[in-house]
Amino acid sequence: MKKIIFTVAVSFICLISFAQFAGIQGGQKPEPLPEGFKPSACNTFLSQYPAVNSQTREALFRVNAPTARLVQVDLAGKRYNMKRDERGVWTCITDPQVVGFHYYSIWIDSVPVMDRNTQAYFGSNWESSGIEIPEGPEGDYYRFNKNIPHGQIRSIYYWSEINGLERHCNVYVPAEYESNPQKRYPVLYLLHGWGEDEDGWMNQGHMGNIMDGLIATGKAVPMIVVMDCGDIKTNPDVRSASTNDVTQIYVKDLIPFIDKTFRTKTDRMNRAMAGLSRGGMQTTMTVFNNPDKFAWLGTFSGFFMGGFGMRSGDKAPSMSQLIETAFNGVFKDPSAFDKQFRLLFISTGTEERSPKEQVEALKAHGIKNIVYHESQGTAHEWLTWRRALNDFAPRLFK
């Protein structure tokens, strides 16, 4: 009797799980995937779909929607009509995709929704679906490596007077942090892009794996990495955005909190900031307005010296005008810039708008502490930014 109760309890748990497993795939037992296709690494742990063919880089989607009239997948700027079978299960195979992480959505009768088969990735200000077209061994740097020590990403709430609310941030500490209770560490503040949040670098970016690898191999010095949110936060009682900008939150609330809570080095030579896309803009605004606090900066797919805000008929400023005036004239005197800032790292993917011309002009103007990095074959997406971080972090605090 006792053995029966025990065994049956275990079986019961398994039964629930496998019933669910079948259920989410369209009410049937899971069918074998077509030759060459494997579940995407972004799927929830029971989901076969979406599936990816790593050779052809095609993606296979599947949605169970018996009474819908039109089911589509929106991926990388293209909307695919899915095809219905007699059971009401809709599928499609996409064009070959660029390697790396892509947000996507499913459209059920023209309503964009998250695909319930994937984990949630906050993007475009909602919880989005994600799919990963895998790289080969060249992507190992952002994968989990069981043979090296691992840092921790700590979920932290701090009170922001400026925001008027508690704010959530994530703080990476290197593996050695706890075994060196007297040691102090330099700090990189690392920002996400528009519509994303402070979890982006952890979930979409795999920054923990990247930093673990760089530190374990001695390429990067052990450092703390702080990932805060790039938006003014709200709650049900405080729904309207504050008129302050996030730079003020970083400088007045976040940095003092981090320096009080972690064993940081607190001088400007040991503090860096970097961000992607809008986070790159926020980085330049924050660092160039607070040069007493930062000596290193990186802007991944987010650097521009001008061009916004012109009215039709305005004459575009020349490159030399831009260099003279951008960011309150920080580039005007190149040797003063190099004395003040140890590194301005500017990166981009080759398949997106390039700041290369501006970087070349800054170099020609005489600025030396500038590094330009291009990610081959990638666009305004996370693989570009994983590669940027992997190239940027080893240059810091040396």
Place this chain on the structure above:
Amino acid sequence: MKKIIFTVAVSFICLISFAQFAGIQGGQKPEPLPEGFKPSACNTFLSQYPAVNSQTREALFRVNAPTARLVQVDLAGKRYNMKRDERGVWTCITDPQVVGFHYYSIWIDSVPVMDRNTQAYFGSNWESSGIEIPEGPEGDYYRFNKNIPHGQIRSIYYWSEINGLERHCNVYVPAEYESNPQKRYPVLYLLHGWGEDEDGWMNQGHMGNIMDGLIATGKAVPMIVVMDCGDIKTNPDVRSASTNDVTQIYVKDLIPFIDKTFRTKTDRMNRAMAGLSRGGMQTTMTVFNNPDKFAWLGTFSGFFMGGFGMRSGDKAPSMSQLIETAFNGVFKDPSAFDKQFRLLFISTGTEERSPKEQVEALKAHGIKNIVYHESQGTAHEWLTWRRALNDFAPRLFK
């Protein structure tokens, strides 16, 4: 010029955000919410909907779906048909709800999907929508309190030989942990329920706020709380479930890893396990099969001594048979049980199946180290489990 570029860059960021804000609410500027309604605390930070009337406990949902034929909300066991206006925006106000956290889904032409207005909560093995019907000040114990010190919840990956993969767990350490580098702490292993994951206690349960409050007021001793996943994990290369059960992972992989990585007290008197629903079953299975490792246990809405696995025609075992045989006879000798286990905490909500009769029988049988806790007016949901943790944790390690 330089001021213009700066100002316009900032405005540009704001414009994107507010355009998005309007977009997700149905293509229009946000309209004022009806009198008495506020955005749910589970919403993404820009979303007005769903909204909750804390007096009437009604919930107001809204979906922009111009070409859909049928849009519904599925909440607390009831499916509501939403009403379409001339713009194709669908709304409905639900019946009064029980206070606390509820999963829900939106059905677009009969396809259940996540509402893009809420944060993602992993439940029923997919990323689900959540809504919170707020309590009054009696719910303050699970809210952020800016006037007390806060612990950290650390995101950790560890290698599991039994699972054959890296596994993710969350580890809460109390606020004082880092300022006492010599001190060792007792450990509570805390499990989620079926279909949820290791983030459940953090996101749905607010365990960080609960533990911070209990420790700051001296009600609970400072402790480490480990939240692992209750499922065998898979990845694209290892998609089939291992034949091992999770108990083996906890005992052979997780506990040694935690004891190596954190400053833990490693004897059984300083190790507890608790879980909700299926996690309660996993707790009894793990603890009663490994009494050398644990002295305290809690099962929240998850205790049963038998009843599963009977075939039709089987005679149900009597209560005294159950007490003799359940869990390999652990209850048979009550004084032996009390000598071995310092606490068996069993809790439930008054609106779900109650184990009260079994608890009464165990007490009548002579077992003393047993505590029964009821959450008034709540069902098989997270408010029941927040209350259970708040009552359970102060009883540990004393």
